[in-house]
Amino acid sequence: MGPLTPVGMDDCRVPLVNEPLNADQAERLAPSFKALGDPIRLRLLSLIASHQGGEACVCDLTDGFDVSAPTISHHLKVLREIGLVSSERRGTWVYYRAEQSALDLLSTVLSVPQGVNA
Amino acid sequence: MGPLTPVGMDDCRVPLVNEPLNADQAERLAPSFKALGDPIRLRLLSLIASHQGGEACVCDLTDGFDVSAPTISHHLKVLREIGLVSSERRGTWVYYRAEQSALDLLSTVLSVPQGVNA
Numbered sequence: 001m002g003p004l005t006p007v008g009m010d011d012c013r014v015p016l017v018n019e020p021l022n023a024d025q026a027e028r029l030a031p032s033f034k035a036l037g038d039p040i041r042l043r044l045l046s047l048i049a050s051h052q053g054g055e056a057c058v059c060d061l062t063d064g065f066d067v068s069a070p071t072i073s074h075h076l077k078v079l080r081e082i083g084l085v086s087s088e089r090r091g092t093w094v095y096y097r098a099e100q101s102a103l104d105l106l107s108t109v110l111s112v113p114q115g116v117n118a
Numbered sequence: 119m120g121p122l123t124p125v126g127m128d129d130c131r132v133p134l135v136n137e138p139l140n141a142d143q144a145e146r147l148a149p150s151f152k153a154l155g156d157p158i159r160l161r162l163l164s165l166i167a168s169h170q171g172g173e174a175c176v177c178d179l180t181d182g183f184d185v186s187a188p189t190i191s192h193h194l195k196v197l198r199e200i201g202l203v204s205s206e207r208r209g210t211w212v213y214y215r216a217e218q219s220a221l222d223l224l225s226t227v228l229s230v231p232q233g234v235n236a
Contacts, residue, residue: 016164017216026157026164033160036228037152039144046134046144054234098135100230110154110225112218116172 006083006102015111032106035082040067041075048085049098057093124201124220133229150224153200158185159193166203167216175211 005013012025021029036042043065048056062072076096079085084103085096123131130143139147154160161183166174180190194214197203202221203214 016160017167017218017221019164019168021161021164023157023161026160030155030157030160033151034155037148037155039141039148042134042144042148042151043139043141046137046139049135050137100135100234103135103228104230107225107228107230110221110228112222112225116218 005105006099009105013105013108015113015116016109017112017116029106029109032082032084032102035078035084036106038075038078040065040071041079044072044075045079045084045098048096049100049103054100055095055097057095059093061096123223124217127223131223131226133231133234134227135230135234147224147227150200150202150220153196153202154224156193156196158183158189159197162190162193163197163202163216166214167218167221172218173213173215175213177211179214 009028012021012029036045044061047061051060058072058076061076062069065072076085076087080087080096083099085098087094087096089095127146130139130147154163162179165179169178176190176194179194180187183190194203194205198205198214201217203216205212205214207213
């Protein structure tokens with residue numbers, strides 16, 4: 001089974017090279033791209049998404065960044081609120097998981113099907 | 119032949135679910151996502167990319183927007199400077215073309231290959 005579409009985005013899973021986005025679709029998609037428009041958040045998302053088992057403990061995410069722990073927490077909150085990651089507390093630690101359905105939707109919007117306007 | 123990778127981005131064409139982005143890759147990718155993080159720019163890009171022949175006259179792009187022509191021009195400039203569209207003046211009008219290679223690269227970065235951390 002393929003990834004589910006994030007809630008409220010069902011009608012957005014269309015390559016933008018196929019048909020123009022309407023104003024409403026663009027309003028719903030833009031905040032996700034904006035959330036990806038920060039290098040720290042991109043790195044955090046890639047660390048989480050590529051981590052073994054598809055999830056990463058927050059304790060795995062602070063090394064290698066030249067920013068403070070509160071800054072990391074802020075960026076994780078932005079990713080969570082927009083639905084690009086989910087989080088779960090288990091014992092001492094919070095674990096983050098990439099929402100593959102959200103990634104897949106954004107990837108589809110930007111995809112260039114072969115033969116389109118080539 | 120598939121799309122060429124935008125200049126200086128050759129090493130970024132990897133799904134972020136496959137391996138973590140390094141700081142340098144994230145710094146180069148983030149501005150493109152940031153440029154997509156605005157609903158007017160998303161709509162303009164989709165209008166251009168989906169237009170017949172893969173290009174659109176600036177005269178095709180001003181209808182349907184509730185913003186001024188200078189605002190449209192500003193957003194087109196942002197898209198052009200980041201390399202998501204190119205432009206060419208022919209006679210009276212400027213024509214915009216979506217850079218499919220840039221779209222394809224960003225789509226690949228967000229893509230979720232089947233079986234990854236599923």
